[in-house]
Amino acid sequence: MQESVRINKRLAEMGLCSRREADEWVARGWVTVNGQPAQTGQAVTAADQIEVAPAARQQQDERVTIVLHKPVGYVSGLPEDGHQSAAVLVQPGTRWREDRSPRRFAPSHTRGLAPAGRLDIDSTGLLVLTQDGRVAKALIGADSGVExxxxxxxxxxxxxxxxxxxxxxxxxxxxxxxxxxxxxxxxxxxxxxxxxxxxxxxxxxxxxxxxxxxxxxxxxxxxxxxxxxxxxxxxxxxGRVQLGQLPLGQWRYLGPSERF
Incomplete structure (x- = not known):
């Protein structure tokens, strides 16, 4: 008998999305199992045929990942003890002028940005903020081995x-x-x-x-x-993403061809 797992775990194992994202896709009707709409929490096996609607991939493509040079004095996550979150630095005026990404800044790019790994308040350097569950899983998932x-x-x-x-x-x-x-x-x-x-x-x-x-x-x-x-x-x-010449307090988009 084949081992079964929840549909969200299976989609994450396939590298398609995070578990949270998978639950959202299922709730929106974007996932089918053997031709039938998937249900939240549904158990599936390796023999089941799972398909994801193009709308799910399109939504993913719209999500951004930010590479930020965090200064000392900002926290990685939510504001605490009177210190601001590093995410407040993601503004049009602080975008690196040499950012080669074709993306045009939109206010939606600042919504739901989550740090993919911590960097202490008294530390500086490369901080990754992302709307993409796949990036978060790759960098801070339980089995992540990214350097x-x-x-x-x-x-x-x-x-x-x-x-x-x-x-x-x-x-x-x-x-x-x-x-x-x-x-x-x-x-x-x-x-x-x-x-x-x-x-x-x-x-x-x-x-x-x-x-x-x-x-x-x-x-x-x-x-x-x-x-x-x-x-x-x-x-x-x-991983393979370098801080490089990114100035302190400025940010850029993760390029379409960049991988951690």
Missing amino acids: KEYLVRVHWAPNGPQGPGVVAQNVQAVFAPELLQRLRHGLQIDGRVLKAAQVQWQNPEQLRFVLREGMKRQIRRMCEQVGLHVVGLKRVRI
Whole structure:
């Protein structure tokens, strides 16, 4: 007997949409199973013939994904503690003049934008905001393995950032190689063993991190465990999408041929 799953999960597994989007498609009558309109929560198997109406694909094509260079002081998601959401920066006047996307800005492009991954309030760099459930699933889904690359300026502060023994210059010279190896693999946060990371020195005061997960304040907490204090953190890449020359506080559309 073939295993059955809910229709929304099956559509997501097929890479067509997110589960939430799938529920919307079913509710609008855009999905059929074996020639019959699908029902919300319906169970299907691999043997069932599932078809999606062109209207669903057209709706997807109208949804946008924004690449933003987030400044320090903005939160990734909803406003909190008096700090604005980075989404408020998505305005016609802050669009990068060198954006090559053929899209013309429309007010609808700012509705329902959700961050596909967090970037701390005191961090800067590449933040992705999207209306597209497929993008969100690819970047923050449970099985996502998309790389995120960061440049991280650090001080050696084994007794805390305000304690004795802080080294702000040529940190690499006082940082033991075995501690660098611990950053790469062997640390835990909240009782969970972290996935292996790529970590290397870019210059004597700056590390390059490449992660395949994104726990809250992960890099800062990793560094604390080995005596480092983060004084600057910038995300420069998500998958194959680079921050590049995008100016601070400005944004562009994800291009039609770009993939994470």
